[in-house]
Amino acid sequence: MASKKNIIVEPSAEIREMLVEMGAADAYKCYQCGKCASVCPWFQVGTYEFLVFRFPLETVLGLIASSEEKEELAKEVDKIYRCVGCEACVDQCPLGVNIPNILRSARRILVDFGSYPDPLKAVVRKIRNVGNPLGEPREKRAGWTKGLKVEEYRSGMEVLYFPCCIPAYDSRAQKIARATAKILEMGKITYGILGPRENCCGETVRRIGAENSFRELAKSNISEFKNAGVGKILVTSPHCYNTFKNEYPEFGADNEILHTTQFFSHLIEEGKLVPKNKYPKKVVYHDSCRLGRQNGIYEEPRNILRSIPGLELVEVEDFSRNLSLCCGAGSGGLFMDWPMGERMVDIRLKQLLGTGADVIAVACPYCLNMFEETVKEMNLDIAVMDVSEILCESIIGQDSIE
Numbered sequence: 001m002a003s004k005k006n007i008i009v010e011p012s013a014e015i016r017e018m019l020v021e022m023g024a025a026d027a028y029k030c031y032q033c034g035k036c037a038s039v040c041p042w043f044q045v046g047t048y049e050f051l052v053f054r055f056p057l058e059t060v061l062g063l064i065a066s067s068e069e070k071e072e073l074a075k076e077v078d079k080i081y082r083c084v085g086c087e088a089c090v091d092q093c094p095l096g097v098n099i100p101n102i103l104r105s106a107r108r109i110l111v112d113f114g115s116y117p118d119p120l121k122a123v124v125r126k127i128r129n130v131g132n133p134l135g136e137p138r139e140k141r142a143g144w145t146k147g148l149k150v151e152e153y154r155s156g157m158e159v160l161y162f163p164c165c166i167p168a169y170d171s172r173a174q175k176i177a178r179a180t181a182k183i184l185e186m187g188k189i190t191y192g193i194l195g196p197r198e199n200c201c202g203e204t205v206r207r208i209g210a211e212n213s214f215r216e217l218a219k220s221n222i223s224e225f226k227n228a229g230v231g232k233i234l235v236t237s238p239h240c241y242n243t244f245k246n247e248y249p250e251f252g253a254d255n256e257i258l259h260t261t262q263f264f265s266h267l268i269e270e271g272k273l274v275p276k277n278k279y280p281k282k283v284v285y286h287d288s289c290r291l292g293r294q295n296g297i298y299e300e301p302r303n304i305l306r307s308i309p310g311l312e313l314v315e316v317e318d319f320s321r322n323l324s325l326c327c328g329a330g331s332g333g334l335f336m337d338w339p340m341g342e343r344m345v346d347i348r349l350k351q352l353l354g355t356g357a358d359v360i361a362v363a364c365p366y367c368l369n370m371f372e373e374t375v376k377e378m379n380l381d382i383a384v385m386d387v388s389e390i391l392c393e394s395i396i397g398q399d400s401i402e
């Protein structure tokens with residue numbers, strides 16, 4: 001890599017070519033208008049300077065992560081790993097330049113050199129070893145089903161339910177998977193799981209830059225889907241949704257992918273699910289980046305919430321739907337420990353609290369984890385619930401969430 005003092009005079013054609021080959025060709029479209037920096041959540045955070053528009057130029061010049069000086073390189077690595085892949089910049093760029101893809105290319109080079117943040121190295125290692133980012137044993141993957149009638153998937157069932165690593169293992173998020181199973185039972189849907197045969201979808205390792213690990217996971221999951229004769233896959237996590245729907249087809253997958261909010265809103269429309277118990281609370285819905293901005297699923301979670309008697313749905317003015325502010329968990333952000341006051345979750349929570357809501361409704365286990373942890377840390381008086389949990393309460397009753 002070129003030394004820092006050589007940056008202006010000796011840009012590296014080799015680095016530029018590597019970056020472009022790894023997916024950074026969009027950099028050539030950029031005309032440096034700067035709009036991306038103004039919509040990036042780091043601009044809202046305000047305590048961290050993140051000049052996003054510089055990345056395309058640095059790519060074209062072959063300057064990304066080019067310092068040989070340890071401290072300078074550490075600063076560059078920190079910047080490259082600040083991006084949470086929310087795609088607010090892609091959405092608002094006049095030319096649709098994909099900055100997170102440009103940065104992912106730089107991350108792939110850094111992963112190859114072993115120069116990336118330690119918490120993310122641990123995530124990659126755990127996923128490689130046991131198939132999940134928490135390092136939990138594979139044989140406990142179906143532990144969330146305890147006491148429920150959840151079967152192993154068999155060909156001919158209507159859907160394969162794929163809960164995502166966080167709801168499979170995390171004691172709080174397991175309630176989302178359990179609520180989902182109860183709703184499926186109420187809707188008389190035949191479904192099953194793969195349990196210990198599931199691997200992480202690989203979204204996080206791909207965004208971290210560990211491309212080879214991602215490809216191994218994708219191939220392993222696809223082979224399990226094919227061996228089990230899986231057609232439709234129902235997912236809780238928008239991260240699994242985006243990966244299975246938009247990235248796995250490149251490796252031979254041809255499954256239909258449904259997010260729980262899509263499936264449940266459809267079942268409500270058909271009259272197969274009837275929310276009947278009152279939920280007399282003011283609820284604000286937080287659009288997750290992967291589900292909303294990146295896959296256009298805005299109405300289905302809102303339709304579920306609107307179908308629940310007594311529930312008052314409110315919105316964050318100016319920061320809703322495609323303008324929703326990221327919670328900061330994507331692209332490895334969930335596993336980073338940025339200081340309080342330098343995190344987008346703090347800003348987003350203020351916006352959500354400003355609506356006067358009693359409950360924050362989410363449709364993503366990453367968002368749930370970010371908000372719950374921060375609500376506890378700040379001792380705030382607001383509940384955080386997945387849409388499936390609220391729906392389950394309304395269909396079955398208050399004690400149904402456990």
Ligand code: SF4
Nearest residue numbers: 030033034036053093
């Ligand atoms: S908004 Fe698009 S064109 Fe403008 S600086 Fe950012 S990436 Fe370049």
Ligand code: SF4
Nearest residue numbers: 040083084086087089
């Ligand atoms: S994807 Fe989000 S965090 Fe990354 S540069 Fe774009 S706006 Fe910023």
